[in-house]
Amino acid sequence: MSRTAISVGAVGVIGALLAIGALLPSWLLFLVTMAASHGVVSLGILLIMRGGLVSFGQGLFFAVGGYAVALTVNRWGATDALVLVGLGGAAAGLVGAITGPLLARYSGIFFGMLSLALSMVLYGILVKSTALGGSDGFNIPRPTILGWRLEGASGDYALYALAVVVTGVAAWLCAIYTRSVRGLVTLAIQANPLRVEYLGASVRGIMALNFALAAVLGGVGGALTVLALGHIEPTFAYWTQSGEFVFVAILAGPRSVSAIFAASLVLELVRSFSNLYFPNTWQLALGVFLLAVILFLPGGIGSLGQARIWRRPTKGRDLAALRAGEAAE
Amino acid sequence: MALAATIVVDGLIYASWLFVVALGLTLVFGVLQILNIAHGSLYAVGAYAAASAVGLFASLGFAPVFSLLAMLLAAMAVALILGPILERGLLRLFYGRGEVVLLLVTYALFLILEDAVKLIWGVNPYYVSEPYQLFGNVAIGPLFYVGYDFALVVLAILCGAAVWFGLNRTAVGKIVLAVIHNHEMSASMGVNVNRVHWMAFTFGVFLAALGGAFTAPMISVQPGISVSVIIVSFAVVIIGGLGSVEGAAIGAVTVGLARAAAVHLLPEAELFSIYLVMAAVLIFRPEGLFQRAAARKI
Numbered sequence: 001m002s003r004t005a006i007s008v009g010a011v012g013v014i015g016a017l018l019a020i021g022a023l024l025p026s027w028l029l030f031l032v033t034m035a036a037s038h039g040v041v042s043l044g045i046l047l048i049m050r051g052g053l054v055s056f057g058q059g060l061f062f063a064v065g066g067y068a069v070a071l072t073v074n075r076w077g078a079t080d081a082l083v084l085v086g087l088g089g090a091a092a093g094l095v096g097a098i099t100g101p102l103l104a105r106y107s108g109i110f111f112g113m114l115s116l117a118l119s120m121v122l123y124g125i126l127v128k129s130t131a132l133g134g135s136d137g138f139n140i141p142r143p144t145i146l147g148w149r150l151e152g153a154s155g156d157y158a159l160y161a162l163a164v165v166v167t168g169v170a171a172w173l174c175a176i177y178t179r180s181v182r183g184l185v186t187l188a189i190q191a192n193p194l195r196v197e198y199l200g201a202s203v204r205g206i207m208a209l210n211f212a213l214a215a216v217l218g219g220v221g222g223a224l225t226v227l228a229l230g231h232i233e234p235t236f237a238y239w240t241q242s243g244e245f246v247f248v249a250i251l252a253g254p255r256s257v258s259a260i261f262a263a264s265l266v267l268e269l270v271r272s273f274s275n276l277y278f279p280n281t282w283q284l285a286l287g288v289f290l291l292a293v294i295l296f297l298p299g300g301i302g303s304l305g306q307a308r309i310w311r312r313p314t315k316g317r318d319l320a321a322l323r324a325g326e327a328a329e
Numbered sequence: 330m331a332l333a334a335t336i337v338v339d340g341l342i343y344a345s346w347l348f349v350v351a352l353g354l355t356l357v358f359g360v361l362q363i364l365n366i367a368h369g370s371l372y373a374v375g376a377y378a379a380a381s382a383v384g385l386f387a388s389l390g391f392a393p394v395f396s397l398l399a400m401l402l403a404a405m406a407v408a409l410i411l412g413p414i415l416e417r418g419l420l421r422l423f424y425g426r427g428e429v430v431l432l433l434v435t436y437a438l439f440l441i442l443e444d445a446v447k448l449i450w451g452v453n454p455y456y457v458s459e460p461y462q463l464f465g466n467v468a469i470g471p472l473f474y475v476g477y478d479f480a481l482v483v484l485a486i487l488c489g490a491a492v493w494f495g496l497n498r499t500a501v502g503k504i505v506l507a508v509i510h511n512h513e514m515s516a517s518m519g520v521n522v523n524r525v526h527w528m529a530f531t532f533g534v535f536l537a538a539l540g541g542a543f544t545a546p547m548i549s550v551q552p553g554i555s556v557s558v559i560i561v562s563f564a565v566v567i568i569g570g571l572g573s574v575e576g577a578a579i580g581a582v583t584v585g586l587a588r589a590a591a592v593h594l595l596p597e598a599e600l601f602s603i604y605l606v607m608a609a610v611l612i613f614r615p616e617g618l619f620q621r622a623a624a625r626k627i
Contacts, residue, residue, distance in 0.1 A: 117607045
């Protein structure tokens, strides 16, 4: 796909989702809002995963973004949702820019565990700090958009629209980034970091940048989630939350940006339906679902639509991306 | 001075059962290259099974001394039932799919076992009081400790010594070490790698269940214990270096002391301290204290 095709596609999908949103019942509207807000965090994991690393600590940035927003609302009374989302992304991006170069030295499971450790350190601090509500967290009032107070059904729709537009733009930018030179070098890093170093690119530099971008996305996701939920608690940084983000990225597969959101929606649907129909064993149902997906859909949801393209590769950049992906496996 | 002694004693007691659990985790990683998130659930299953077994023995009229035997048998039963089923029936299907996929598989297993435990044993806490008073009390300075806690330290040392001896001084251990070093080469030399896999996994389950069974008298056995155990034992094996017995011992003592120090000096930082130590170790020794740097692959 060329850059124009991606852009046209992105505008089309966002427009379609905005139109569909007006027809959705409120429970589904909220579910899609959550799926989009969580999916954008997994999008960040996709960026890192394309370089062959998996972060088990995206909950860190999710929580940093969320708490930055919630505290700004409660302490300084800022209410504009757009400003708050930008703030959440910036706060998490700042943390990511500091921790990124440190983490970029590690490989494999140690990268995952160190990122997990950092998020659990934050969790430990949040649970014990009474000023931030301790383990119960705290509530925030509904935000405004451009001076318009978001209340009732139209407010729900506005938050949905916000989540769709913000994550849509993020996905569009990521789709372009993954096809850029840096994005493609990331794939080469997954295949062989040492060769990339010999060819003159800085593996650490590129991975640190990917990590910082993923942090921004994590913060944006946290901000959107807090605004839609109206509540924040330390479990945002807990490892099970990070595990879900990784799962969505694996469920989507490494090939497609849009598959991330499909996967996120699938997870939210499975979670709420198993919550509804198996109230005491919903974790069990979720676990069986995870196993089934990993067993029967090894390439993820993204591999479903791309099976045909695989046999008939297109020209230019896509071909290069496909080959790089192939070499990685 | 008294405070320092208290911290050391508390730290060692905490380190003892943690070492037993982490030893299982690190062995499973060494042989199967799986970082098993469900290890904490197996610990919980062991604790619940021990609670049931001790209750059963008491109702059959055995003397309290036999409750120790009951706990041991419970851990063995858990291992022999769950170990082969999980490795042959489930994990085997995912070999060769990468560490992260296997990590997620065990995460799914963790979710499943959490609910399965609740379905079997319910959500009310269990208390296993019989074994706890068996060893009387021990006075250290002005403080009294329950003797059972020190029995745990002995158990941990026994487990560590047995595993070290088994791995380094017996033929079976040599085979296991060969499989850890190189699966394919061992297979081509005639080692039944599949058998080593399920046996090692079963032994890992046994150590998790043993840790759970013998800590059951010290805690109230209730839902949620698995989560706290798994995140702490992760820290232990990462600090020590994955797949290393000595590393697990050093890691457990480090974590135990760090936690005890935090509990006595700065109670807010309990969980925080463990992960801070882990992050600090990883920053200076990226592969853990006892891990040799892996050869770089070109």
